Amino acid sequence: MDVHVAGARPQDVPTAGRVLADALRDDAVMRAMLPGDTDRPARLSRIYAAVARMTLASGGVVDLARDGAAGPVVGVAVWEPPDLALGRWAQLREVPTLVAAVGVRHLPAALRGLRAFAAQRPRYPHWFLAYVAAAPAARGHGVGSALLAHRLAAVDGTGMPVYLEATTGASSRLYERFGFRPTGTIELGGATATTMVRPPA
Ligand SMILES: CC(C)(COP(=O)(O)OP(=O)(O)OC[C@H]1O[C@@H](n2cnc3c(N)ncnc32)[C@H](O)[C@@H]1OP(=O)(O)O)[C@@H](O)C(=O)NCCC(=O)NCCS
Numbered sequence: 001m002d003v004h005v006a007g008a009r010p011q012d013v014p015t016a017g018r019v020l021a022d023a024l025r026d027d028a029v030m031r032a033m034l035p036g037d038t039d040r041p042a043r044l045s046r047i048y049a050a051v052a053r054m055t056l057a058s059g060g061v062v063d064l065a066r067d068g069a070a071g072p073v074v075g076v077a078v079w080e081p082p083d084l085a086l087g088r089w090a091q092l093r094e095v096p097t098l099v100a101a102v103g104v105r106h107l108p109a110a111l112r113g114l115r116a117f118a119a120q121r122p123r124y125p126h127w128f129l130a131y132v133a134a135a136p137a138a139r140g141h142g143v144g145s146a147l148l149a150h151r152l153a154a155v156d157g158t159g160m161p162v163y164l165e166a167t168t169g170a171s172s173r174l175y176e177r178f179g180f181r182p183t184g185t186i187e188l189g190g191a192t193a194t195t196m197v198r199p200p201a
Contacts, residue, residue: 001067001074001138001141001142001143002067002068002071003065003066003067003074003075003141003142003143003146004065004066004067004068004069004071005063005064005065005066005146005147005150006063006064006066007061007062007063007064008052008056008062008063008064008076010053010056012062012064012073013049013052013053013056013062014045014049015064015073016048016049016052016062016064016073016076016078017044017045017046017047017048017049017050017051017052018045018048018049019073019074019075019076019133019135020044020045020048020051020052020076020078020131020133021041021044021045021047021048022041022135022136023075023076023133023134023135023136024044024048024131024133025040025041025044027167027168028167028168028190028191029165029167029188029191029192029193030167031189031191032109032113032188032189032190032191033109033110033112033113033114033188033189034047034102034106034109034110034113035106035109035189036103036106038103043101043102043103044101046097046100046101047098047101047102048131050094050097050098050101051078051130051131052076052078053090053094054086054090054091054094055078055079055080055084055130057090058084058085058086058090059081059083059084059085060078060079060080060081060084061077061078061079061080061081061151062076062077062078062079063076063077063079063147063150063151064076065077065134065143065146065147067138073135074134074135074137074138074143075132075133075134075135075138075143075144075146075147076131076132076133076147077129077131077132077133077147077148077151078129078130078131078132079127079128079129079130079151080127080128080130081127082125082126082127082160083125084128109189112188113188113189116186116187116188117165117186117193120165120184120186120195121163122161122163122197124161125160126160126161126162126163126197127155127158127160127161127162127163128162128163128164129148129151129162129163129164132144132147132148132164132171134147144171144174145174145177145178148174148175148178149178152178152179152198152201155201156201159200159201160200161197161198161199161200162180162197162198163195163196163197163198164180164195164196165186165193165194165195165196166180166182166193166194166195166196167191167193172194172196175196175198176196178198179198179199179201180196180197180198181196181197181198181199182194182195182196183195183196183197
């Protein structure tokens, strides 16, 4: 695979949402936070598109990996820089979309998850890898590695640590290869995420 990574533009947001939704549909931690099988692919696409839109609108980074310079999107990474200021308007604008897509009866689970994750975020300035995902058909071909290498090269110049939550053992191994080390765990509805920090390079 000829993987090319570049920043997403606003018009790429629906594609980013769809690729994240496809990749994370069956992730156990995501399922604990976002349960429900009814219309699941479309609901998740709307949720992740809203996340990507909020991130871009607030000065965060959404990277896309394509197979070929102008080829199809095969992977997405969503990064929050240390100075991300999630604008109140950017968030408020997405509330109706998010509530409808999460589903009113699943809101308590989603809020419980958000609180559990927020409680473990480092209190010191850091970059946060909120999501990284490769399309199911593209896995194991270097997409995730290319997304990580691309942004970490830029982060290395800033002397900042990087934080993430790994939701599978296989993804933890990948992150360890890039210098992340486990720092703790988060239990959520029977699923476990591992918190990891990469010290400043
Ligand atoms: C995790 C993920 C982003 C890695 O991207 P990728 O393009 O498949 O990874 P690469 O080809 O660059 O690197 C391969 C390594 O990724 C890790 N990996 C994690 N999940 C994997 C999967 N489902 N398939 C293949 N490799 C996976 C393995 O450590 C693998 O190394 P190995 O061959 O020595 O076991 C991608 O597999 C994915 O989207 N998985 C499903 C969603 C997910 O788990 N996201 C991470 C949540 S924290």
